[in-house]
Amino acid sequence: MEDFECRNKQQGFSMGSCRVEFNGQHAPACQVTLRQKNKETARLITSVHLSRPENYLSIYQSGCNFSCRKCHSWYFSKVKDGKWYTPQEILKEAMAYDKSVTLEEPRDKATTWHAHDTCRCCGSCVVYNKRSSSCPGVLASEAITLSPQGFGPIRNIVAFTGGDLVCCPEFYGECARLIHTHTNLWLLIETNGHGLTPQNLDYLQASGVDAFWLDIKAFDGKKHKWLTGCSNKNILKLPAEILKRNFVLEVLSLYIPGLVEADDLAKIARLLAGVDRTIPFTILAFFPEYRMKDYSAPTVYAMVAAYERAKAAGLQNIRLGNLGVFARTQKDQQYLIDNVDKGAY
Numbered sequence: 163m164e165d166f167e168c169r170n171k172q173q174g175f176s177m178g179s180c181r182v183e184f185n186g187q188h189a190p191a192c193q194v195t196l197r198q199k200n201k202e203t204a205r206l207i208t209s210v211h212l213s214r215p216e217n218y219l220s221i222y223q224s225g226c227n228f229s230c231r232k233c234h235s236w237y238f239s240k241v242k243d244g245k246w247y248t249p250q251e252i253l254k255e256a257m258a259y260d261k262s263v264t265l266e267e268p269r270d271k272a273t274t275w276h277a278h279d280t281c282r283c284c285g286s287c288v289v290y291n292k293r294s295s296s297c298p299g300v301l302a303s304e305a306i307t308l309s310p311q312g313f314g315p316i317r318n319i320v321a322f323t324g325g326d327l328v329c330c331p332e333f334y335g336e337c338a339r340l341i342h343t344h345t346n347l348w349l350l351i352e353t354n355g356h357g358l359t360p361q362n363l364d365y366l367q368a369s370g371v372d373a374f375w376l377d378i379k380a381f382d383g384k385k386h387k388w389l390t391g392c393s394n395k396n397i398l399k400l401p402a403e404i405l406k407r408n409f410v411l412e413v414l415s416l417y418i419p420g421l422v423e424a425d426d427l428a429k430i431a432r433l434l435a436g437v438d439r440t441i442p443f444t445i446l447a448f449f450p451e452y453r454m455k456d457y458s459a460p461t462v463y464a465m466v467a468a469y470e471r472a473k474a475a476g477l478q479n480i481r482l483g484n485l486g487v488f489a490r491t492q493k494d495q496q497y498l499i500d501n502v503d504k505g506a507y
Contacts, residue, residue, distance in 0.1 A: 170227075170329050173359045178227030178329065179391025184242035192330050194242050195225025203333040208244040208324060210255050214311035215283045216274045218319035218350070219259045221252065226325035228354050229391040230379070231453040232418065239325040249336040253344060256320050260345040264305040265315035272319050272348035272373040273412040275442035275481060278505070281306065285313030298505075321350040321375070328366070329357025335369030348372040350410075354379065354390070355397040363407055373410035376400060380415075380422045381429040389421070401437045414444040414483070417460045417468050422448075424464070428471035435476035443477050445469060447484035459487045462494040466501045482507045 168177040169192070180191040195206035206224040213220040226239040233239055247255075265280060280301055286294040287303040305315045320341060328334060328351060338349045350373040351366075358366075358374070378397060380386040386394035404411045415430050416422060427445060434441045445468050449459050460468075465488050472480050482488075482498075485507055489495050498507055 168329075170357060170359065173361055175359055175396060176393060178356050179229040180225075180227040181229070182225050182240055182242055191225035191227060191325065192327055195223070195244075195325065196327055196330055196333065197246070199248075202248050202250075203330075203336065204246045204248045205252075205327070205333050206242065206244045207247045207252075208238040212259070212309045212311070212316060213321075213323075214309065214314050215277055215281075216319075216321070217265070217277045217281065217283070217314040217317045218274075218321055219256065219347075220321050220323050221247075221255070222324035223322060223327070224325055225327055226354075227327060227329055227356050227392075230354075231389055232416070232448065232451055232457075234449075234451045235324050236452045249333065249340050252337045253340040256341050256345050256347055259316075259320065260318070260347055262307075263316050263318045263346070264307060265301065265317045266346070267317050267319065267348070269348055269372055270410055272350050272410050273442060274321075274350075274352075274375055274414075275412045275444055275479070277314075277317065278481065281314050283312050283314040288313060318346055319348045319350055321352055323352040326353050327357065328353050328362060329359075331357070331362045331365050331369075334371060335365055338366070338370040338372075342370045348410075350375060353377065355400045356392055358400055358404070359396075360403065363403060363409075367407045367409065371409065373412070374404055376404070376411060376413045378413055378415050378430050381426045381433070385421055385426065398433060401434055401441060405438055405441075412442040412444070414446055416446050416448045417465060418448040418454075419458050419460050419464065421457070424468040424471045427468045428475050431472035431475035431477050431480075439476050439478050441477065442479040442481070443472060444481045444483050445472065447482070447487040449484065449487045462489050462497050464488075466498065469502055469506065480506060 181188040182191045182194045208222040224238045224244045352375040
């Protein structure tokens with residue numbers, strides 16, 4: 163570890179908060195959960211499976227360049243865990259998944275956000291042979307399958323999620339090249355953005371990565387630093403940089419009572435609207451986890467207020483997520499129905 167040199171720092175950017183635990187010790191994630199063997203890069207992967215309600219193949223990575231206090235994946239993103247996968251082994255998973263696809267999406271819908279356009283994952287059309295009142299009415303029941311996480315279609319998208327090491331982009335680039343050569347899948351990377359330097363964005367664009375799900379933790383720099391251990395100075399520039407390179411982009415942010423509330427979320431929304439008013443933006447309800455178990459989840463009233471502020475900022479495509487966290491009662495659900503546009507939750 164003594165000769166370690168951060169890839170971000172080599173490009174003039176800051177190092178992440180990326181220490182990962184292994185065998186009672188700590189070291190940078192790229193040294194513990196990424197490796198070179200016979201001139202081939204391998205990544206430590208915790209699991210690979212079809213995710214709901216995203217309805218795509220999720221590849222959960224161990225090791226991350228952030229240390230988020232609220233992380234719900236900390237037990238593998240900040241602790242070494244999993245099995246080593248080379249890009250060729252990722253390709254095998256992708257090829258097997260490709261054979262099971264029931265819904266072919268265009269590239270501009272290679273997102274989590276657009277999964278709601280076709281299915282709400284209720285399973286009513288299969289179990290009761292009847293569509294639910296919230297069903298988009300797009301898919302035949304034959305396209306809906308049952309997986310361990312529930313009902314839904316199988317979309318032609320593979321996503322890297324969990325931990326994040328796009329600061330070392332070669333593994334992702336090689337996976338993208340192989341997946342595009344041998345399958346009909348789109349490649350999405352769920353990212354905190356810390357490693358998306360201009361150089362790395364150019365590399366990933368040339369490699370064929372299709373989309374990013376950018377998690378903007380906070381607009382306020384001090385709050386972001388407290389939450390993640392890192393600055394958001396360059397992250398706030400990313401929506402423009404990502405779209406300039408013709409990637410598909412969606413953005414999400416958490417509503418965290420007492421920390422990231424409607425004011426902060428409205429600033430993020432204004433930033434996005436200033437780049438492109440059509441950028442999909444999801445406001446997720448925080449739930450207590452990891453080092454923030456003493457924080458509370460937001461109410462339905464707070465979430466609706468944040469939605470209204472984001473809409474007033476000029477964004478056209480906004481959704482509220484984690485309904486089970488903030489709209490548990492019938493009264494809450496009715497308030498949501500009465501005050502938020504149809505299809506926005």
